[in-house]
Amino acid sequence: MPTYRELLQQVRGEIDEVDATRARELVDAGEPLVVDVREQDEWDEGHIPGAVHIPRGHLESRIERAAPDPTRPIIVYCSAGNRSAFAAKTLGELGYQDVVSLSGGFTDWKRNGFPVQLQAGLDAQRRARYSRHLLIPEVGEEGQLKLLDSKILLIGAGGLGSPASLYLAAAGVGRIGIVDADVVDESNLQRQIVHSTERLGEPKVDSAKRTIEALNPDVQVVAYKERLTSENIERILADGWDVIVDGADNFPTRYLVNDASIWHGIPVVHGSIYRFEGQVTVFQPGAGPCYRCLFPAPSPPELAPSCAEGGVLGVLPGVIGSLQANEALKLALGIGEPLVGRLLLFDALAAEFSEMKLRRDPDCPVCGEHPTITDYIDYAEFCAGTREPA
């Protein structure tokens, strides 16, 4: 019985081989079919442009579809020229008349500096990580690549930002920006699951970044350790965001985010919570109403208790923040019916959802037909209740 080496030697004597330079000439002449017989992970790391991929184990069963004409010249290659030698012999036995094996394989091709096409698709590791997405026809590899390429900005790394950031990160959103100036406080941990007891006193953006990167190294986290203001919002938006997830805790920030999103044309996934109830909607500039259409003015401060004053059931931001992540993913993927022009209310005690219709206000001072606000205003003053009575 011959050894592998002897068999390889014997097979190489029975087939034709070309070196990388000759193969390049043939490829440039455009005539041959180039067949890569390596494994998926090898192919993913780069291959000869225009080659078809048929792993050695599937060669006999799949070559006919790739090369129906047995007279067409074929260059077959692997990484070093051994597997392709056996493949060339097999192709000869199948009746292919003009088959050559690339001696030195793809390794030698690369060493010569010849063109290499990098795989635009997902590598094996990502295919495994996102397999449950790939199984859904509406997402699939194309959708997953979109997510990996998408950029979502979160306002706040608190109650709503915690679940939203975790699910967006797990889903493979390639870049997540987080704006928050606070540090992790003991009273946060009843609901802010992106943080932990050992992070007490740490800036929330740093804590969230560590959790997210541990969950999914595909995600790049851009941390803005600052409070969103009229002064810094243009700089932050200049980093290029596809969707904003608004989990702010105060009216000035809500109106600031709204106005900026209209001027920049960025959809905002809005969520807010209080005690046992929450609301979610999507403000998509041009397609539906904005926050000012819904609430032309904020509640006077003395009439609008915050969660810090009124409390909130720990799981409620989990529900609402997850719904926000759901909307953000739909927007990033371009699928489904986003909550544009619809306000979803959730009542945790009744375990009940209800939906309100929202309409654009043609007289809206920012997104209406004749806008009167075209630049940032003093949002603190606007929300302090000093506005003129209507």
Next chain:
Amino acid sequence: MTNVRIPPTLREQTGGEREIAAEGETVRDLLDDLMARFPALRRQLVENDDLAPFVNVYVEGEDVRTLDGLETEVRPGSTIILLPAMAGGIR
């Protein structure tokens, strides 16, 4: 009588009630009835004899501003929801 859903931010003013039956044929009547019984609601709902800009009223899921405002008719059994702006999120 028509049931009016009271949002959590307004329950302090209504003795904690989540839903209150009110009398009237228009949104204005209903609110007048509610405000007569719970006077603290007035500042939360009206401004210059009109709906305050920071509160929305929905009749069967529709914003009354897109209907007939405070004069929007209501029927017994209609679903009425009061919705003031709420800012809560992160802290």
